[in-house]
Amino acid sequence: MATIIDPSIPNLKQVACQLLNHNVAAFPTETVYGLGAIANSSEGILKIYHYKKRPLFNPLILHFSSLEQVQLYFTLNSTQLLLAKHFWPGALTLILTNPTKLGKQICKTSLGKATSYAARVVQNPIAQKLIELVNFPLAAPSANQFNHISPTLAQHVESSFPLNNFLIIDGGATVLGLESTIVKATANNTVTILRPGSITNTSLAKYVKVEQTISSQEVITAPGMLKKHYSPSIQLHINATTATSQQAVLAFGQLSSEEQASFGKAAIILNLSPQGDLSEAAHNLYAMLWQLDNPKYTSIAVMPIPNSGLGATINERLLKASSKN
Ligand code: TXA
Numbered sequence: 074m075a076t077i078i079d080p081s082i083p084n085l086k087q088v089a090c091q092l093l094n095h096n097v098a099a100f101p102t103e104t105v106y107g108l109g110a111i112a113n114s115s116e117g118i119l120k121i122y123h124y125k126k127r128p129l130f131n132p133l134i135l136h137f138s139s140l141e142q143v144q145l146y147f148t149l150n151s152t153q154l155l156l157a158k159h160f161w162p163g164a165l166t167l168i169l170t171n172p173t174k175l176g177k178q179i180c181k182t183s184l185g186k187a188t189s190y191a192a193r194v195v196q197n198p199i200a201q202k203l204i205e206l207v208n209f210p211l212a213a214p215s216a217n218q219f220n221h222i223s224p225t226l227a228q229h230v231e232s233s234f235p236l237n238n239f240l241i242i243d244g245g246a247t248v249l250g251l252e253s254t255i256v257k258a259t260a261n262n263t264v265t266i267l268r269p270g271s272i273t274n275t276s277l278a279k280y281v282k283v284e285q286t287i288s289s290q291e292v293i294t295a296p297g298m299l300k301k302h303y304s305p306s307i308q309l310h311i312n313a314t315t316a317t318s319q320q321a322v323l324a325f326g327q328l329s330s331e332e333q334a335s336f337g338k339a340a341i342i343l344n345l346s347p348q349g350d351l352s353e354a355a356h357n358l359y360a361m362l363w364q365l366d367n368p369k370y371t372s373i374a375v376m377p378i379p380n381s382g383l384g385a386t387i388n389e390r391l392l393k394a395s396s397k398n
């Protein structure tokens with residue numbers, strides 16, 4: 074069985090030792106939990122792909138403890154530096170193309186089919202400390218089985234990986250609850266969003282010009298592949314207007330009397346944010362999906378969620394979670 078451990082310094086040192094010995098371990102970040110390996114170990118990185126059942130072409134994000142550390146591995150252009158200064162440490166992943174001599178020690182296995190690198194500086198102090206102890210970036214995807222719901226609690230990771238000698242550092246519920254925003258910074262302070270995430274277009278637009286959004290999965294693979302993602306084991310329906318007594322309901326905001334009548338007979342109703350707060354909904358989204366993902370319900374009916382700000386990211390995740398292929 075996996076072991077959940079508290080983030081004491083001796084425990085973090087034990088995890089660092091395991092990572093240096095080419096093993097994997099799970100750690101909290103401010104977005105979701107990551108399944109990490111030291112980024113110069115092809116052995117460790119291959120274990121990530123194997124345990125997650127993730128296709129080898131799909132590249133991993135590199136996690137750093139500071140901008141200074143990133144700059145030991147990569148040369149950043151002016152747009153990347155501007156974004157790094159405003160959003161790091163935090164939930165922004167930058168696509169980098171210019172490794173230094175040290176950067177070339179990053180194992181190509183972590184890049185999958187990509188020819189560029191995805192990097193972010195984590196804000197979570199436990200993750201920062203772990204990366205400092207390892208003294209090398211950690212390659213880490215979200216710590217869930219490929220295509221399944223992302224983990225926002227140590228217990229989600231535990232149920233995803235029934236492995237022996239597998240350590241999960243418990244940092245409690247992740248603060249943001251949605252993955253990082255992945256952007257490609259092009260010339261002249263312009264960015265393309267490859268994956269919407271915890272940092273909204275509006276926040277980015279304060280500093281750079283935001284171009285059209287494209288899905289990173291479509292960049293990495295043939296268009297149309299990997300439509301299904303973030304999915305519970307039971308079917309999920311978006312923009313639901315009614316529910317049966319066998320369905321679970323994921324609600325948002327105060328329910329009107331008509332909505333109460335339409336959803337009231339459901340087997341269970343969880344509300345992402347009774348106040349209609351999108352940050353609260355983002356924080357709760359995956360944890361509530363984990364709770365409702367139970368075969369005793371026929372499916373999960375999700376009420377409409379406003380498509381502005383973080384709502385756009387939530388809706389992108391729900392659309393993929395509802396896809397059947
Ligand atoms: O918040 C997050 O980003 C979390 C935490 C653990 O940091 N990580 C995460 O990793 O969501 P993952 O592997 O679940 O998703 C990373 C996405 C994948 O869709 C991958 O295709 C894309 O990032 N990606 C990685 N490297 C890329 C690259 N060089 N170019 C384009 N997309 C890339």
Ligand code: MG
Nearest residue numbers: 214215216223
């Ligand atoms: Mg993921």
